[in-house]
Amino acid sequence: MxxxxxxxxxxxxxxxxxxxxxxxxxxxxxxxxxxxxxxxxxxxxxxxxxxxxxxxxxxxxxxxxxxxxxxxxxxxxxxxxxxxxxxxxxxxxxxxxxxxxxxxxxxxxxxxxxTKTKKLNDLIAHTGAQLLDTRKTTPNFRLLEKWAVSIGGGKNHRFALYDMIMLKDNHIDFAGGIPQAIRATHAYLSKKQLDLKIEIETRSLQEVRLVLDTGGVDIIMLDNMDPQTMKEAVGMIGKQYLTEASGGIDEETIVAVAESGVDYISVGALTHQVxxxxxxxxxxxxxxxxxx
Missing domain, CATH: 3.90.1170.20 (Quinolinate phosphoribosyl transferase, N-terminal domain)
Structure with a gap:
């Protein structure tokens, strides 16, 4: 449990x-x-x-x-x-x-x-990718929705905003860019004496390279990339950081995404389209x- x-x-x-x-x-x-x-x-x-x-x-x-x-x-x-x-x-x-x-x-x-979680999990069972849920849950029902994902064989992502740092596109844009967002995050965690993992979203190979040049994260999200681009990104990242594929992934696309070599695949539809x-x-x- x-x-x-x-x-x-x-x-x-x-x-x-x-x-x-x-x-x-x-x-x-x-x-x-x-x-x-x-x-x-x-x-x-x-x-x-x-x-x-x-x-x-x-x-x-x-x-x-x-x-x-x-x-x-x-x-x-x-x-x-x-x-x-x-x-x-x-x-x-x-x-x-x-x-x-x-x-x-x-x-x-x-x-x-x-049921939906097991169905998607079975599709990618031949790969090393793990299926993740998201925060796209029903207000006041997240506890049970994430529990259901785990019962179906999926893996829970962060439970809420307080247990992990996730720098999405809007965070990056408001912060002034990827290096600025990462540096500000480390300063904040140091000041607050918090030990939280950091994940950052990337939307292109150029942004992946920028994250690699900056460093200081735990997971790189590959958002709305086609499987071939994801495969290239995974090759660039190597074993330096964990990778997560995200962005409108469904039954039609999840196999190709998993076969790109990513560590995790997050699917919001597990909880908001069921x-x-x-x-x-x-x-x-x-x-x-x-x-x-």
Missing amino acids: QEYINPESLQHFIQAAFLEDIGEGDHSTLAAVPPDQQGSAQLLIKENGVIAGLELAKTIFHYHDPEMKVRLLLQDGQCVQAGDIGLLVSGKAASILTTERLVLNCMQRMSGIA KSMDISLKALKGHRQTAN
Whole structure:
């Protein structure tokens, strides 16, 4: 499990999510279901993919009602097919109903992300490139989106603005150029006594050469370059710095990019262009329900 996934971070997310969804109360459930009514339900997978969020679902159920019993039938990261059952939950029917939508919202999106991540990862498995996510995430949902990327086999890039220096094109332009941006960054880190890795974006072979002449970075980003230009850039850089390809990379282009020799490939579409997986929570009434 990733270091940013911990009891404190999960509690903060779940509290905020329930505040948004329940507010003063789940009046539909309070009105229609007796408070002592017991029930059970199963998580029904309705399409093929990679399941993600089962451990989170268990945490959500227990956070709302510690007496709920949850049995996980699958594991996060497992390939699933339509008709599979992910978990069984039993306890107060009201608790199941009130937690249902939050569990599904999280799992559907996380599973969609994990599925897309695995698909892209499989395409570049024959190379040494590693697939990275980005900060192009849903506000207040980044924690789970990045978790889903890792479940799907991807590697998390920086989590936020505070844990790494990334000098993009606008930073460079506002700073007055690549050498100025790098020098100012080192001065800032020294003054603040911070130990952060530095990545810098380049948009041409000329800019790559300028970074090599200046030095003082950890990763060179090759942004919106065609695969042949990336290959030339990787040759120029050699083993001096790690390299990251970025810029509109998708299923059609990722193989050629990976074969250029880059160390990392960042794909924003992992989190901002994803179709959620079709999953539902179905009440059980004395018999096991299956997919239609």
